[in-house]
Structures are given as structure tokens and as C-alpha cells.
Amino acid sequence: MSVDAPLRHPGASADCPVCGGLGLEIVRDKARLIATPCRCRLDVCPACEDRAVVIDPDGVMRACTCARVARRARRFDEAGLPGRYGAATLASLADTEPANATAASRVREWAESWTAHDPPPGLVLYGPVGRGKTHFVVAAARTLLLTRGARVRFLEFTHLIADLKAAFDRGEGASSLLDGLGEIDVLVLDELGKGRLTEFEDQMLDDLISRRYNAGLPILATTNYDPREPTGQRTANLARPGGPQPTLGDRVGDRVFSRLREMCRFYPLGGEDDLRTTSRKARW
Ligand SMILES: [Zn+2]
Ligand SMILES: [Zn+2]
Incomplete structure (x- = not known):
């Protein structure tokens, strides 16, 4: 069985001890855990400048990896972990x-x-x-x-x-x-x-x-x-x-x-x- 390569935020540090490059830090927000941008992350995504899309070398537009990270963060917040x-x-x-x-x-x-x-x-x-x-x-x-x-x-x-x-x-x-x-x-x-x-x-x-x-x-x-x-x-x-x-x-x-x-x-x-x-x- 193949496991997907770990997702990395383009603006996060790959060897960050907190997020491992995903660019998300898990913190407590009252009764729940939520995902926030990790402190290692640049303010603006260096791959897409926060447009959430990038143009491939062959001219095809695709979603930037940062958008997938953002979706994971949303799903994390919706999970309601105590x-x-x-x-x-x-x-x-x-x-x-x-x-x-x-x-x-x-x-x-x-x-x-x-x-x-x-x-x-x-x-x-x-x-x-x-x-x-x-x-x-x-x-x-x-x-x-x-x-x-x-x-x-x-x-x-x-x-x-x-x-x-x-x-x-x-x-x-x-x-x-x-x-x-x-x-x-x-x-x-x-x-x-x-x-x-x-x-x-x-x-x-x-x-x-x-x-x-x-x-x-x-x-x-x-x-x-x-x-x-x-x-x-x-x-x-x-x-x-x-x-x-x-x-x-x-x-x-x-x-x-x-x-x-x-x-x-x-x-x-x-x-x-x-x-x-x-x-x-x-x-x-
Ligand atoms: Zn980090
Ligand atoms: Zn991006």
C-alpha cells in the first residue's frame, strides 16, 4: 500500500519541529483543538502569493499546495477534537x-x-x-x-x-x-x-x-x-x-x-x- 508523500506548505520550514513542514500548529481554543498557521510559516505563500493557484511550467493552472493545507486546517477545526x-x-x-x-x-x-x-x-x-x-x-x-x-x-x-x-x-x-x-x-x-x-x-x-x-x-x-x-x-x-x-x-x-x-x-x-x-x- 502506498502512503501519500507528506503535505508541505510552500511557506513552512520543512524541518520545523512543531509542524514538520505542514505549516499547521494545533492549539487549544476553549473547549476544542484548532489548527492555526505554524510560527515557522511565512506570512504570504511564496508559491502563489496567496492567490491559492499556481501556473505549471506547461501553462496549466492548478491549486497551490497551500490551498490543500488550508482545507486540512478547516477539516481539523470541524472535527471538534476536545x-x-x-x-x-x-x-x-x-x-x-x-x-x-x-x-x-x-x-x-x-x-x-x-x-x-x-x-x-x-x-x-x-x-x-x-x-x-x-x-x-x-x-x-x-x-x-x-x-x-x-x-x-x-x-x-x-x-x-x-x-x-x-x-x-x-x-x-x-x-x-x-x-x-x-x-x-x-x-x-x-x-x-x-x-x-x-x-x-x-x-x-x-x-x-x-x-x-x-x-x-x-x-x-x-x-x-x-x-x-x-x-x-x-x-x-x-x-x-x-x-x-x-x-x-x-x-x-x-x-x-x-x-x-x-x-x-x-x-x-x-x-x-x-x-x-x-x-x-x-x-x-
Ligand atoms: Zn512549523
Ligand atoms: Zn500558495
């Missing part, structure tokens, strides 16, 4: 604790193997709160945005549900939002299965997962729930703290869980590959 994960890069995964090394390798391989026309199966990272699951998926998303020009959307699951409900309540229906999320190259769902999970929420999630399943498009998800077989119990029984805990299947429902198992590979953070889930090859 602002507190500015340090999440694939390189940072090398520093993860030994118990997360397998998941780190899988996430790195996933990001490096991704192509728009033949995307690999998605990933579900699961484990207790505080293990760095979100850091891992943001690192993968950031890489695809900056090095491949992918269209990515990051959503915390409960925010997605709130957005869908708001669209529904405004009488717009949820379909325009679902259409967009159903088609984007990579959808990142953080904290899958969290929340109240009303019938409306179940239905919206089923609709969204079905769209991506049918389109053959990957999901990167994190969840605090174990992907064991459903127990039939949706919420933890507070009267029995040591009793059985709800699983991911309990939380998202049989149909969504079954699709996720076909679309994704599951890796725990804080341990080795879970053979029960990863031996079952995702079908793409």
Missing part, C-alpha cells in the same frame, strides 16, 4: 503504561493503515475511567486529519444525543445531523453507552450505527462498559455493589452491539488483548 487532549499524538502513545502497550500498537496500526477508499474496521477501546481511552482515539483522529486529510467528527456520546434531541425538538427532525454523521470518513464516539438511554436515544443510536454499517465506514469508540454478552440488566444494581455490572450490549441494545461486533475490533486498556472479542474477526 481541547484538553492537545498532547494526544501517535508518538505520545509510545509513552503509555506497559499494560496499554497492545492497545497503543493497535491504534497506531489502525491510523497508519487507514485509507478513504478502503478503511479498516473500526476500534472500540474499553476499560475503566481514567485509563486514557480518549487520548488514544484523539491521537488517531488527529493523525488522520493532519496527515491524510480525512473528514473526522469527534462527539461525546451524551452530547450527540443532546444535539439529536435538540434538532428533534426544534421540529427539524434528526435526519440532517444523522446524514452528515453517517457519511463522514471517521466518526469518533467517546463514552459510548453513557447516559439515560431512553427509547428515543436507543433509536437514534441504532439509526446512526446502521448508516455507518451500511456505508462501510468506521467508528472509533471508547466505552466504560465491558463488551461481554448482555446480562439483560441495563443499570447497575446499587443495592448489590458486587453484583453483575451492565455490559456494553446491555447499554446499547442487542442490535447495535451485534453490528459493532461486525464493524469493529475491541481492545481493553489496562490489559492484554481480550481473546473473546478479538478472536472474532471483524468482517471488513
Whole structure:
């Protein structure tokens, strides 16, 4: 498989330690990460003088590389990566604790193997709160945005549900939002299965997962729930703290869980590959 040559901004320094020549620096803007021109970059593009087009030696007009960089920056901003994960890069995964090394390798391989026309199966990272699951998926998303020009959307699951409900309540229906999320190259769902999970929420999630399943498009998800077989119990029984805990299947429902198992590979953070889930090859 050939990987595209790295994109370089004509006005950026090729050996810049911040941007590596892409000409974009990732900074925090309130709750989100955004891409801004790197400090190494000249104010005006030396190739096109900011006209965004250049004339080839054979007289053909074409888009300047700086315009492709600008498009990557726009897509980065639209992705909505959370602002507190500015340090999440694939390189940072090398520093993860030994118990997360397998998941780190899988996430790195996933990001490096991704192509728009033949995307690999998605990933579900699961484990207790505080293990760095979100850091891992943001690192993968950031890489695809900056090095491949992918269209990515990051959503915390409960925010997605709130957005869908708001669209529904405004009488717009949820379909325009679902259409967009159903088609984007990579959808990142953080904290899958969290929340109240009303019938409306179940239905919206089923609709969204079905769209991506049918389109053959990957999901990167994190969840605090174990992907064991459903127990039939949706919420933890507070009267029995040591009793059985709800699983991911309990939380998202049989149909969504079954699709996720076909679309994704599951890796725990804080341990080795879970053979029960990863031996079952995702079908793409
Ligand atoms: Zn730079
Ligand atoms: Zn230019």
C-alpha cells in the first residue's frame, strides 16, 4: 500500500519541529483543538502569493499546495477534537503504561493503515475511567486529519444525543445531523453507552450505527462498559455493589452491539488483548 508523500506548505520550514513542514500548529481554543498557521510559516505563500493557484511550467493552472493545507486546517477545526487532549499524538502513545502497550500498537496500526477508499474496521477501546481511552482515539483522529486529510467528527456520546434531541425538538427532525454523521470518513464516539438511554436515544443510536454499517465506514469508540454478552440488566444494581455490572450490549441494545461486533475490533486498556472479542474477526 502506498502512503501519500507528506503535505508541505510552500511557506513552512520543512524541518520545523512543531509542524514538520505542514505549516499547521494545533492549539487549544476553549473547549476544542484548532489548527492555526505554524510560527515557522511565512506570512504570504511564496508559491502563489496567496492567490491559492499556481501556473505549471506547461501553462496549466492548478491549486497551490497551500490551498490543500488550508482545507486540512478547516477539516481539523470541524472535527471538534476536545481541547484538553492537545498532547494526544501517535508518538505520545509510545509513552503509555506497559499494560496499554497492545492497545497503543493497535491504534497506531489502525491510523497508519487507514485509507478513504478502503478503511479498516473500526476500534472500540474499553476499560475503566481514567485509563486514557480518549487520548488514544484523539491521537488517531488527529493523525488522520493532519496527515491524510480525512473528514473526522469527534462527539461525546451524551452530547450527540443532546444535539439529536435538540434538532428533534426544534421540529427539524434528526435526519440532517444523522446524514452528515453517517457519511463522514471517521466518526469518533467517546463514552459510548453513557447516559439515560431512553427509547428515543436507543433509536437514534441504532439509526446512526446502521448508516455507518451500511456505508462501510468506521467508528472509533471508547466505552466504560465491558463488551461481554448482555446480562439483560441495563443499570447497575446499587443495592448489590458486587453484583453483575451492565455490559456494553446491555447499554446499547442487542442490535447495535451485534453490528459493532461486525464493524469493529475491541481492545481493553489496562490489559492484554481480550481473546473473546478479538478472536472474532471483524468482517471488513
Ligand atoms: Zn512549523
Ligand atoms: Zn500558495
